[in-house]
Amino acid sequence: MRGWLPALVALALAGCAAHPPVRELTMPRTYAHGIGGATFLIGGSFEPGRSPDGNSLILYGPEGALLVDSGRHPEHLTAILQGLSGINMTPVAIFNTHWHLDHVSGNPALKAAYPRMKVYGTSAIDRALTGFLATSAEASRKALAEGAIPASAVPDVEGDLAMIARGAELRPDVIIxxxxxxxxxxxxxxxxxxxxxxxxxxxWIYDAVEKRAIVGDLVTMPVPFFDTACPEGWLAALDAVTASGAEQIVPGHGPILTMAEFGVWKTAFADFIACARGAGALETCSAGWLAGAKPFVMGDKRAKAMVDYYAGLIRSGKLDGHCKA
Ligand SMILES: [Zn+2]
Known part of the structure; x- marks a missing residue:
């Protein structure tokens, strides 16, 4: 009997090592690829020196195709158009998870290509067009005029400015x-x-047939993008995702997660907010994210600077206005 217990413990430990809570993750492929349930994922890219594209999804149904989010860059739009042209189904809707430009910039070109497409979204973009987007456009124009934007980033900044100027065309046709x-x-x-x-x-969408939650930027990698967020409201939204019955999470940026992996991401997210809201050194908050969310950082060297910035942003109280009703 005496020899058994250590053997069992060793077996249990070996089991843990063989099945870590998070697999080794990589960014999803950027062309339309099937993920089951007549659903195709077009992975958003995040190239060095460039702004990101959000993930897009194409969902086919008996009466047409539905697109979730339309990306930012022309290359992402091309991948969407290729995905939509692959099957003889009329695209009838674009669903925008939120108004960030890496999720809505393809709307005008897609509606021009497929006149039956209607855009569904919330009305939050209306306030953004006169608030956050107007302010950031002004700052971008100033920075461009002063030569303060690195040459590699100029096309992205100019693209965003052109898109903000067409802001009315980004708005939803059907307000949810x-x-x-x-x-x-x-x-x-x-x-x-x-x-x-x-x-x-x-x-966000819950596809009950596939037990799949398509959550937009409620989950992002390599870090959460807090620029327009209310941290506590975001955390509450993650509880609703947990309670949805989903077995799979499609994030706004990064690969598809199991619920166990989502749980690890969410814990790191909650810890990061608690740390940034506390009084300790901000470096411990970013270090905490880089350790607790290591599988989701996927070795991205930009992650540290980004979480350093977001920890400071939360601590400064500048996001608190987003939490007011
Ligand atoms: Zn995004």
């Missing part, structure tokens, strides 16, 4: 004000709203 069950393209889906999370009002 509350969650509910809908059928789009003949496909039953649940639409959920998260207020005061990544933006003033975010949408």
């Amino acid at each position: 004000r509350e969650g509910g069950d809908l059928v789009i393209a003949g496909r039953p889906l649940s639409w959920r709203i998260a207020n005061r999370a990544v933006t003033e009002s975010d949408l």
Whole structure:
């Protein structure tokens, strides 16, 4: 008997090593590829020196195709158009999880290519166009005039400015004000709203048939993008995702996660906010993210500077206005 216990412990430990909570993750492929359930993922890229594209998804139903988010760069738009042209189904809808330019910039070109496409989203972009986006456009124009933008980043900044100038064309045709069950393209889906999370009002989708939550920037890699967020509202939205019954999470940036992996990400996220809201050294907050969320950072060397910045942003109280109703 005496020899058994250490052997069992050793076996259990070996089991842990063989099945870590998070696999080795890599960024999703940038061309449309099937992920099951007549659903295709177009992975958003985040190249060095450039702004990101959000992930896009194409969902096919018996009455057409639905696109979730439309990216920022022309290359991402090309991948969407290729994905949509692959199957003989009419695209009927674009669903924008939120108004960030890396998720909506493809809207005008896609609507021109497919006139039946209607854009669904919240009305939060209206406030963004006169608020955050107007302010950031002004800052960008000033920085460009002063030569303060690195040459490699100039095309992205100019692209964003051109898109903000066409802001009215980015707005949804159908405004979603509350969650509910809908059928789009003949496909039953649940639409959920998260207020005061990544933006003033975010949408996410629960695909009950596939047990899949498509959550936009409620989950991002290599770091959470806090620029327009209410940290506590965001955390509450993650609880709703946990409670949804999903077995799989499609993030706004980064690869698809299991619920166990999402749990690890969420714990690191909650720890990061608690640290940034505390009084300790900010470096411990960013170090905490880089350690607790290591699998999701995927070795991205930019992550440290980004979490350093976001820890300071939360600590400064500058995001608190986003938490007010
Ligand atoms: Zn994004």
